[in-house]
Amino acid sequence: SIDMLMSSEKEVDPDVIPEDSSLLTLRIRKKALERREETIIVDRACRQETLTYEMESHATGKRPDDPTDLIEEGELLLTLNIFYPVIFQKHKDHKPYQTVLVLGSQKLTELRDSISCVSDLQIGGEFSSQPDQAPEHISKDLYKSAFFYFEGIFYNDKRYPECRDLSRTIIEWSESHDRGYENLQSAKMEDYVFNDLSLKIGFPYLYCHQGNCEHIIIITDIRLIHHDDCLDRNLYPLLVKKHWLCTRKCFVCKMYTARWVTNRDSLAPEDPCFFCDVCFRMLHYDAEGNKLGEFLAYPYVDPGIFN
Amino acid sequence: MSAVPGLKEDCEELLGAFQQADTVRFERFAELWRGRRFYTVFYGRIRALERNKLTKKTLDLAQQYFLPPYSFQIRVGALYLLYGLYNAQLCQPKQKIRIALKDWPEIQKFQQDLLDSQHYDAVYIFRRLRLARAFHFTAMPKLLTYRTKKKIEENYFKEEFKDPSNRVNSLITNDVLEELMNIHDHYQKMKCVISADKSQPDKALSLIKDDFVVNLKDITLEHQEWQQNRMKLFQNAKVTPETENKKKEEALLESEGSERANALARIKYKSYSAVVEVSKSRRHRQVQLESSESGSSCGKSPSRSKKTRTPQPARRRGEMQVAQETVTRHIGMPVITEEDSDE
Numbered sequence: 001s002i003d004m005l006m007s008s009e010k011e012v013d014p015d016v017i018p019e020d021s022s023l024l025t026l027r028i029r030k031k032a033l034e035r036r037e038e039t040i041i042v043d044r045a046c047r048q049e050t051l052t053y054e055m056e057s058h059a060t061g062k063r064p065d066d067p068t069d070l071i072e073e074g075e076l077l078l079t080l081n082i083f084y085p086v087i088f089q090k091h092k093d094h095k096p097y098q099t100v101l102v103l104g105s106q107k108l109t110e111l112r113d114s115i116s117c118v119s120d121l122q123i124g125g126e127f128s129s130q131p132d133q134a135p136e137h138i139s140k141d142l143y144k145s146a147f148f149y150f151e152g153i154f155y156n157d158k159r160y161p162e163c164r165d166l167s168r169t170i171i172e173w174s175e176s177h178d179r180g181y182e183n184l185q186s187a188k189m190e191d192y193v194f195n196d197l198s199l200k201i202g203f204p205y206l207y208c209h210q211g212n213c214e215h216i217i218i219i220t221d222i223r224l225i226h227h228d229d230c231l232d233r234n235l236y237p238l239l240v241k242k243h244w245l246c247t248r249k250c251f252v253c254k255m256y257t258a259r260w261v262t263n264r265d266s267l268a269p270e271d272p273c274f275f276c277d278v279c280f281r282m283l284h285y286d287a288e289g290n291k292l293g294e295f296l297a298y299p300y301v302d303p304g305i306f307n
Numbered sequence: 308m309s310a311v312p313g314l315k316e317d318c319e320e321l322l323g324a325f326q327q328a329d330t331v332r333f334e335r336f337a338e339l340w341r342g343r344r345f346y347t348v349f350y351g352r353i354r355a356l357e358r359n360k361l362t363k364k365t366l367d368l369a370q371q372y373f374l375p376p377y378s379f380q381i382r383v384g385a386l387y388l389l390y391g392l393y394n395a396q397l398c399q400p401k402q403k404i405r406i407a408l409k410d411w412p413e414i415q416k417f418q419q420d421l422l423d424s425q426h427y428d429a430v431y432i433f434r435r436l437r438l439a440r441a442f443h444f445t446a447m448p449k450l451l452t453y454r455t456k457k458k459i460e461e462n463y464f465k466e467e468f469k470d471p472s473n474r475v476n477s478l479i480t481n482d483v484l485e486e487l488m489n490i491h492d493h494y495q496k497m498k499c500v501i502s503a504d505k506s507q508p509d510k511a512l513s514l515i516k517d518d519f520v521v522n523l524k525d526i527t528l529e530h531q532e533w534q535q536n537r538m539k540l541f542q543n544a545k546v547t548p549e550t551e552n553k554k555k556e557e558a559l560l561e562s563e564g565s566e567r568a569n570a571l572a573r574i575k576y577k578s579y580s581a582v583v584e585v586s587k588s589r590r591h592r593q594v595q596l597e598s599s600e601s602g603s604s605c606g607k608s609p610s611r612s613k614k615t616r617t618p619q620p621a622r623r624r625g626e627m628q629v630a631q632e633t634v635t636r637h638i639g640m641p642v643i644t645e646e647d648s649d650e
Contacts, residue, residue, distance in 0.1 A: 024313035029351045053356040060400055201446060223445035228400045 048244050056240050064232035071231045076104030078194060079221040082115055084243065085213050096243030103225075103236045104195040108155050112146055112189065114237040117213060123299040146209035148189060148217070150197050152182060155189040166208060247302045250276035252283070258300050265295035274300060311364050314348070318369060318388065321345065325384040333428040336387040346395035355398075362402040365392055374410050382417060383429050390432050393441050403443040404436070411444070487520045 064070055083097040102111055147167045148155040154167030167186050174181045199205075199219055207215045225231070230238065247257045251273050258274030265273055267283055275283065284292055321339060328335050340346075353361060369392055372385035389404055396402060406414065421429045436442065495517075516522070 024316045025311060025348055026313075026350065028313045033351055049354070049356055053354075053359075056356070056359070221445060223405075223443050226403065226443060227440050228403075 051244065052241065055242060059230035059232075059235055059238055059240075061228055062230040062232050062235065064234065069233040071103065071225055071229075071233055073225065075225040076195065077221075077223055077225050077229065078102045078104065078219055080111070081218045081220055082207065083216040083218075085117070085215055096245070097241075098239060098243065099220075099241035101236060101238040101240055102194060103233070105193050106236060107193050108148055108189040109157060109159065111194075111237050112148070112157060112207070112209075114239070115207065115215070117209070117215065118301055122301055126296050126298060143210050145211070146189075146207070149206040149208070150199060151205075153185045153187055155187050155192060157189045159190055166211060248274050250274060250279050252276070252279035257302055261298050261300040263296045263298075265297075266293045267295065311361060311368070314365060314368060317343075317345075317348065318372070321388065322372060322381055322384045325387075326378075326380050329380070331380060331383045331426055331429060333387060333432060336384060340387075340391055345391060348392070349395060349397050359398055359402060362396045362398050365396075366402060366404050370404055370406070373414070375413055379420075383421070383426070386429060386432060389441075390436055393436065393439070401441070404441050405443045405445050407445055484520065484524055487523070491520050 078101070080100045080102060081097045082100060083095050100111070100114060144157065144160050145166050146157045147165075149167070154171070156165050156167055158165075165186060167184075171184050171186060173179075174184055199222075201219050201222065203218070205217045205219075207217050230236075250256050250258050251268070251270075253276060256276035256278070259277045260275045260280040261272045262268055262275065262280075262284075263272050265271065265284075280297070284295065284297070286292055321343060324339050325336055328339070348365070349358070349362065366389065369385060369388045373382055373389060375382075377385070393401065393404060418430060418433055421433070
């Protein structure tokens with residue numbers, strides 16, 4: 001029985017490493033702990049760590065209110081890593097990614113809807129003359145096409161009439177000359193669920209939207225659903241890990257996240273320069289709302305907006 | 308994933324001690340575990356996130372010992388180790404043990420072996436783990452992470468834990484020999500049929516040695532014996548004099564390609580306390596209590612011993628005798644050997 005393996009004393013504190021341990025692991029750990037105690041002033045979880053832990057574990061054990069949403073036994077759970085499209089120098093060794101859990105019986109379109117990318121929120125257009133009329137349309141609404149590429153097949157999102165087949169260009173290109181790619185095919189994203197696909201674990205696939213925003217997708221794990229997992233179908237695809245990106249703050253107040261970016265601004269010290277809404281208006285427009293100085297202003301969406 | 312420092316050494320030390328103890332009883336393992344206070348391996352002020360990762364790595368490390376090519380005893384030790392670690396962990400909800408799909412049939416076979424050799428405590432432990440939903444059934448054994456490796460770690464197996472890789476035996480198994488025998492017989496019969504004299508083949512047709520199957524078997528047996536002797540020399544195990552004598556007396560070992568069977572036999576010899584009495588219904592046959600070596604095959608179900616009986620006529624080795632057990636207790640399940648008087 002288990003009691004044979006556990007300690008006999010009840011008051012053992014798991015935080016304290018026993019003095020005379022015969023285990024090498026503990027001796028090493030003790031030294032590391034002692035070193036930490038000497039060097040760290042306050043030893044508690046920073047907010048990134050809390051966030052990571054919370055995200056990993058917030059959904060464990062959840063059960064749905066509606067029994068029809070309960071996930072059945074035998075359902076597959078895939079873990080996907082979706083990498084961010086930006087390439088910064090500091091990300092050379094570890095490219096930031098988000099981790100999403102997805103059910104085998106979910107459609108590809110559900111995954112597509114759950115991927116939050118900052119380029120979806122961009123607002124196109126130059127609005128220095130009419131800052132109050134920055135339109136509400138974000139790029140996500142305007143350019144709805146997207147595709148996934150798995151194992152030689154492009155799955156295009158064809159739910160809306162304005163979605164175009166972005167993969168057609170690629171297929172035509174590969175067929176035009178004998179470039180050594182086997183025939184690439186095109187299919188509709190909404191017709192397929194993950195169980196239909198044959199996938200390789202660890203192999204990079206592609207998700208492309210907005211015409212040129214590309215994300216690499218890697219599947220890291222496939223397993224059967226477990227009693228301790230979240231069994232509410234509505235919560236999937238579930239985000240369990242997200243990379244924390246620092247938001248750019250306004251140049252003036254250094255407090256609020258930047259909402260505007262200006263180019264060729266005679267009033268700004270650098271090009272491009274970021275402003276929060278309040279500082280932007282205060283600097284560039286007078287009390288009547290007339291434009292002061294010469295500049296081009298664009299609404300800015302910071303990548304850290306999903307923090 | 309970077310390894311937990313010191314953990315591998317600790318696990319190997321514990322498993323090594325268990326192997327030295329030369330038994331598969333859980334009580335023994337529990338003594339060793341308690342002696343080292345292994346449950347404290349998760350202690351130390353570790354915060355929740357770090358603790359999850361640490362526990363995952365620990366279970367992953369222990370799980371590696373649970374699968375082939377490790378020897379039977381090590382695998383049972385690994386099962387107990389997994390049980391202990393799973394229950395000693397401090398994470399809430401508990402981290403699970405990952406088993407890959409490709410390994411699952413192996414594990415089921417392992418469980419069946421345990422059942423057949425009546426190591427009920429090990430089976431019980433395994434059932435407890437299953438009931439506690441301790442397993443994740445995954446596609447791949449290791450969860451992928453992407454970090455540039457600072458140095459490539461070579462995962463080396465401790466040599467002593469591994470079974471001697473008995474390639475010869477795995478190639479020339481009982482099945483193969485049986486088939487060879489059948490084909491050989493068929494061939495002989497065909498030769499008889501087409502030759503003038505119906506009772507024996509023409510001299511002109513004798514192109515192969517008649518007893519080549521037997522020779523093949525003899526050679527593989529020799530190889531196996533040689534390998535075992537080498538292992539014995541290699542290990543500085545405390546071989547008791549009586550086991551040595553028994554080995555010398557041994558003439559025939561079933562060449563069924565399971566070195567595991569030999570280890571099983573050795574273990575069973577020592578772990579007599581747990582073996583059940585032989586059913587009385589068997590007594591009416593001429594039961595010879597064989598020594599643990601050749602009784603190794605009786606660790607399997609009786610149907611298997613039936614299969615080994617058919618090639619027996621081919622084995623013209625007269626030395627099918629097996630040394631009588633000096634110990635009067637029931638050691639293993641007796642094998643009903645047939646005198647191979649017929650050809």
